[in-house]
Amino acid sequence: MPSKDAAPLLSVDAVVSAIASSEEVEEKRRNRREAMRRWRANPLHSAKERKKRREWYYAHQKQLPPRRRKSPSNPAAQEKGVCGFCWHRPAITTCIRLQVCEESAEGFKEVRIHYCGDC
Ligand SMILES: [Zn+2]
Numbered sequence: 001m002p003s004k005d006a007a008p009l010l011s012v013d014a015v016v017s018a019i020a021s022s023e024e025v026e027e028k029r030r031n032r033r034e035a036m037r038r039w040r041a042n043p044l045h046s047a048k049e050r051k052k053r054r055e056w057y058y059a060h061q062k063q064l065p066p067r068r069r070k071s072p073s074n075p076a077a078q079e080k081g082v083c084g085f086c087w088h089r090p091a092i093t094t095c096i097r098l099q100v101c102e103e104s105a106e107g108f109k110e111v112r113i114h115y116c117g118d119c
Contacts, residue, residue, distance in 0.1 A: 083116035
């Protein structure tokens with residue numbers, strides 16, 4: 001006597017149609033895979049895809065919070081006269097770098113950074 005938990009037996013027609021549908025699904029997958037290969041082989045399409053990915057990457061980068069790192073305009077280090085790049089050697093000069101600044105009209109501002117001259 002079959003238990004109540006066992007899966008119901010399928011009719012031969014149901015098994016045959018399940019196999020046929022799985023073959024149809026395989027065929028459709030194969031066709032789609034080949035179509036995508038042909039689509040990607042077109043240089044125009046791959047260029048579009050690259051552009052879209054680059055735009056997505058930059059949009060994603062803009063949404064990230066600013067990276068935590070030692071600020072080159074760190075007042076304590078500026079007073080000590082330590083190089084703003086390597087943070088080890090004493091600074092002998094300063095150099096100007098651009099820093100992203102959303103308040104300014106250009107979108108960046110100039111920042112003076114102490115520089116050891118070696119790094
Ligand atoms: Zn340095």
